[in-house]
Amino acid sequence: MDKKALFDKWVAFTTSVHQVTHELTQNAKSDSITPVQYNILEYITVSQPVTPSEISDCQHISMPNTSRELKKLSEKNLIEKVSDSEDRRKQYIHLSKEGEMMMNEAFAIVESRFQSRLQHASKEDLADIERAMDILQTKLFY
Amino acid sequence: MDKKALFDKWVAFTTSVHQVTHELTQNAKSDSITPVQYNILEYITVSQPVTPSEISDCQHISMPNTSRELKKLSEKNLIEKVSDSEDRRKQYIHLSKEGEMMMNEAFAIVESRFQSRLQHASKEDLADIERAMDILQTKLFY
DNA sequence: CTATTTAATTATCATTTGATAACCATAATA
DNA sequence: TATTATGGTTATCAAATGATAATTAAATAG
Numbered sequence: 001m002d003k004k005a006l007f008d009k010w011v012a013f014t015t016s017v018h019q020v021t022h023e024l025t026q027n028a029k030s031d032s033i034t035p036v037q038y039n040i041l042e043y044i045t046v047s048q049p050v051t052p053s054e055i056s057d058c059q060h061i062s063m064p065n066t067s068r069e070l071k072k073l074s075e076k077n078l079i080e081k082v083s084d085s086e087d088r089r090k091q092y093i094h095l096s097k098e099g100e101m102m103m104n105e106a107f108a109i110v111e112s113r114f115q116s117r118l119q120h121a122s123k124e125d126l127a128d129i130e131r132a133m134d135i136l137q138t139k140l141f142y
Numbered sequence: 143m144d145k146k147a148l149f150d151k152w153v154a155f156t157t158s159v160h161q162v163t164h165e166l167t168q169n170a171k172s173d174s175i176t177p178v179q180y181n182i183l184e185y186i187t188v189s190q191p192v193t194p195s196e197i198s199d200c201q202h203i204s205m206p207n208t209s210r211e212l213k214k215l216s217e218k219n220l221i222e223k224v225s226d227s228e229d230r231r232k233q234y235i236h237l238s239k240e241g242e243m244m245m246n247e248a249f250a251i252v253e254s255r256f257q258s259r260l261q262h263a264s265k266e267d268l269a270d271i272e273r274a275m276d277i278l279q280t281k282l283f284y
Numbered sequence: 285c286t287a288t289t290t291a292a293t294t295a296t297c298a299t300t301t302g303a304t305a306a307c308c309a310t311a312a313t314a
Numbered sequence: 315t316a317t318t319a320t321g322g323t324t325a326t327c328a329a330a331t332g333a334t335a336a337t338t339a340a341a342t343a344g
Contacts, residue, residue: 001272003260007253011188013275016283017159022202034300046153053321060164065302067323089310089321111149117282118145125281130143132274133155139267140259141158176330194292207332209293231291231340 010140024117028109030102032076036061037069038106041095044079045103049092078102152282166259170251172244174218178203179211180248183220183237187245191224191234220244 001009029038036059043059044050056066070093073079078099084090095103118126143151171180178201185201186192198208212235215221220241226232237245260268 001268003257003268004253006260006268006272007256009272009275010256013279013283014159014163015188016279017156018163020283021156021160026202036301046157051321052323061301062303063322064304064324069301071323087311087321091322111146114149114152115145118148121281126143126145126148128277129281130148130151132277133151135270135274136278137155137158139263139271141155141162178331195290203331204333205292206294206334211331213293229291229341233292 024110024113028106030106033073033078037073040069040073041078041099041103044093044095048094051090051092055093166252166255170248172248175220179215182211182215183241183245186221186235186237190236193232193234197235
């Protein structure tokens with residue numbers, strides 16, 4: 001297979017990934033937050049504690065807009081800010097108890113859909129899937 | 143590896159896919175169209191000819207909003223509409239010459255970034271990647 | 285032939301998101 | 315100490331997107 005064909009395959013593959021991700025995650029999030037706010041919470045969940053600058057960088061949201069959304073999340077009592085004692089300009093953000101609960105619920109829904117998608121997979125299938133994800137993670141999506 | 147761990151790996155994996163996809167595609171699109179319009183054009187590109195209803199379903203955009211965006215794309219001379227001779231309610235949408243050129247440019251940018259990401263990959267690496275994408279495509283992202 | 289369904293459009297409104305300028309407080313540097 | 319750089323905030327505006335109701339035209343079912 002030449003490189004051009006591999007690119008075409010990559011396009012089809014990422015399209016499928018996006019599609020399935022959408023299927024598994026749709027309506028999993030609470031209605032009280034916007035899609036962008038959910039993305040931010042998701043990022044905080046897996047990376048906490050995290051600074052506003054990091055959120056801004058990784059989620060590709062400008063600092064002013066990041067600040068605005070964090071303020072809204074804070075007003076909804078989903079996150080908490082702690083300022084660094086070393087450098088008092090910095091802030092560390094983590095989920096509040098309420099935020100954790102919300103994200104746990106969302107992830108539970110997604111996981112149950114994920115598991116039911118795999119319910120008919122054999123042990124070998126699961127091993128294949130795991131290996132394939134490892135390979136792509138290290139060789140392509142690093 | 144238990145199923146819960148596989149789910150966690152899936153979360154990390156899809157995050158990477160989204161991240162890398164963003165890297166490769168950022169600024170590839172012309173400034174004259176919005177992100178949603180680009181997504182629509184991308185979908186038309188790989189699936190043409192396609193009806194507004196199909197776009198609405200697959201891109202998760204309501205019919206009225208789909209119609210609006212298609213109208214804008216049409217006004218920008220990027221797509222053309224042909225009504226079905228059998229069922230005159232239906233429309234088939236395909237890229238115009240101009241639209242094809244625009245998408246070719248965008249895909250060329252993305253592909254060059256993709257190839258440079260793989261420039262140090264060996265023949266075996268490429269084969270591994272291809273196989274891994276096939277496995278995931280058939281067993282997980284179907 | 286009438287009623288209903290389907291495919292698409294138009295109009296309108298609210299919300300979300302993106303972009304920019306000005307600003308504050310703290311920290312680092314010259 | 316004065317200056318500059320960094321991390322973050324506030325305010326404001328414009329544009330993009332999402333949601334809903336009402337409408338048209340064509341096809342299909344009764």
